[in-house]
Amino acid sequence: MVSPSTTSPCPRVETLARSGIDTIPKEYVRPEDELRSIVDVFAEEKSFRGPQVPTVDLAGIDSEDDEARRKCHEELKRAAAEWGVMHLVNHGVPEELTGRVKNAGQEFFDLPVEEKERYANDQASGNVQGYGSKLANNASGRLEWEDYFFHCVYPEEKRDLSIWPKNPHDYM
Numbered sequence: 001m002v003s004p005s006t007t008s009p010c011p012r013v014e015t016l017a018r019s020g021i022d023t024i025p026k027e028y029v030r031p032e033d034e035l036r037s038i039v040d041v042f043a044e045e046k047s048f049r050g051p052q053v054p055t056v057d058l059a060g061i062d063s064e065d066d067e068a069r070r071k072c073h074e075e076l077k078r079a080a081a082e083w084g085v086m087h088l089v090n091h092g093v094p095e096e097l098t099g100r101v102k103n104a105g106q107e108f109f110d111l112p113v114e115e116k117e118r119y120a121n122d123q124a125s126g127n128v129q130g131y132g133s134k135l136a137n138n139a140s141g142r143l144e145w146e147d148y149f150f151h152c153v154y155p156e157e158k159r160d161l162s163i164w165p166k167n168p169h170d171y172m
Helices: 013-017 032-047 065-081 095-110 113-115
Strands: 056-057 087-089 130-133 147-152
Touching: 056 065, 095 147
Parallel strands: 056 087
Antiparallel strands: 130 147
């Protein structure tokens, strides 16, 4: 079921960015110490000296070779346990499909805000699936400068296809 047009508890980032504002609203500005640590993380990542998100090669995941399969499972397990996120290569998902997914997402976010609002989530009621703006979920209590569309895919009983956009037509 698509939500009726709702007013967001805070303005959508896209709306703010396009409004002609000269400065970022104070609700979005991080404290000085946090800004310094963010810059440090980016500089560290760019220098390749800091920790890197692991890359897991899935080529061996279904190998006939027991050792190759075991090694792949171990790398996957370690990345999940230590990082909770990883970059997968040789996953078998066709580039054509990933391209279509990216295009559908881009087309959705290119829609007018009013159209996207038809799929707005309602965080106050606990319904986090759908289009939204990230609210104060960080240590500083500041708002995040991002709009998103959240899908719950698994477990299946939490999947709600009724809130998935009908526009663009090939979104699903």
